[in-house]
Amino acid sequence: MSVEQRAPAPLPATTPSRPTAPSPAERVSTPVDGVDVLGALSPSRAGDFMTCPLLYRFRTIDKLPERFSPDAVRGTVVHKVLEDLFDLPAAERTPEQARGMLVPAWERLLADEPDIAEMFTSAEEGTGPEVASWLTSCRTVLDRYFTLEDPTRLEPAERELYVETLLDSKLLLRGFVDRIDIAPDGAIRVVDYKTGRSPGEFFEGKALFQMKFYALVIWRLRGRIPAMLQLVYLGNGEMLRYVPDEADLLATERKVEAIWRAIRQAEESGDWRPNPGRLCDWCSHQAICPAYGGTPPPLPGSQPLSQALPPLSLSEPQ
Numbered sequence: 001m002s003v004e005q006r007a008p009a010p011l012p013a014t015t016p017s018r019p020t021a022p023s024p025a026e027r028v029s030t031p032v033d034g035v036d037v038l039g040a041l042s043p044s045r046a047g048d049f050m051t052c053p054l055l056y057r058f059r060t061i062d063k064l065p066e067r068f069s070p071d072a073v074r075g076t077v078v079h080k081v082l083e084d085l086f087d088l089p090a091a092e093r094t095p096e097q098a099r100g101m102l103v104p105a106w107e108r109l110l111a112d113e114p115d116i117a118e119m120f121t122s123a124e125e126g127t128g129p130e131v132a133s134w135l136t137s138c139r140t141v142l143d144r145y146f147t148l149e150d151p152t153r154l155e156p157a158e159r160e161l162y163v164e165t166l167l168d169s170k171l172l173l174r175g176f177v178d179r180i181d182i183a184p185d186g187a188i189r190v191v192d193y194k195t196g197r198s199p200g201e202f203f204e205g206k207a208l209f210q211m212k213f214y215a216l217v218i219w220r221l222r223g224r225i226p227a228m229l230q231l232v233y234l235g236n237g238e239m240l241r242y243v244p245d246e247a248d249l250l251a252t253e254r255k256v257e258a259i260w261r262a263i264r265q266a267e268e269s270g271d272w273r274p275n276p277g278r279l280c281d282w283c284s285h286q287a288i289c290p291a292y293g294g295t296p297p298p299l300p301g302s303q304p305l306s307q308a309l310p311p312l313s314l315s316e317p318q
């Protein structure tokens, strides 16, 4: 279990920093050797670049420490409980069982990464009123899950599944899918849990891009286009469903390739521009961001991953 898989969230100024470890995908994926595999991209890293190229640089190239946040850690713990819930016999997948699994999941995460406790300003060894209040918020999110799905009637085919596929361009697409359901007729449903609220219109496309990315990988792996992409928003109890088609996924592939080419151009030029926006409020790197009067550290001695490719526009159709 790692908090690195989860989206960033608002951060108090006093939260501590943590060293950047290899992402879970980096630990298990086919290595990027610069020959057979020129590079790798996950939906989160592609999202970083689309949001702000400098943020991508800080996270992926500089690998700068970021602060733990209660919202991101809530996401990690809730995902773990929802993953483990399906280990129980169907009849036992109740809200009470899920609530009972919460504290053990939190304690295991804390044992793995003790510094997480420091995200609570008044916490002592992961306990105290602030932690209790945070655990209550986790229970609320878990309870809401049961208003959206009935896990006693579901038998997921896969949970927290690592997927990867190599495109013809030698770009490795990779990531973790929260859940895959397969119907008796073989139809595939890709499910992703979000512990935040459902997005507004502007951010809906971003959330769907992640799902289409996974759908593309699964299509390439299994030869079948997923019948349904389903985002489960536990923050406000809404579902977002989308039925992808081949044209959608081919457009997603073109978009991913375009993002990757733009990343390579930035690597070769060293031009990682900040793109200030709403997400700066969640960014751990404002102090070294030129958009906020800061100065980025020198780039580490990274080598371009390949020769430059002709540029493509990022405004390719989705």
Ligand code: SF4
Binding pocket: 052, 054, 055, 274, 275, 276, 277, 279, 280, 283, 284, 285, 286, 289, 290, 291, 292
């Ligand atoms: S503060 Fe904003 S503009 Fe600067 S790196 Fe972070 S997200 Fe990008």
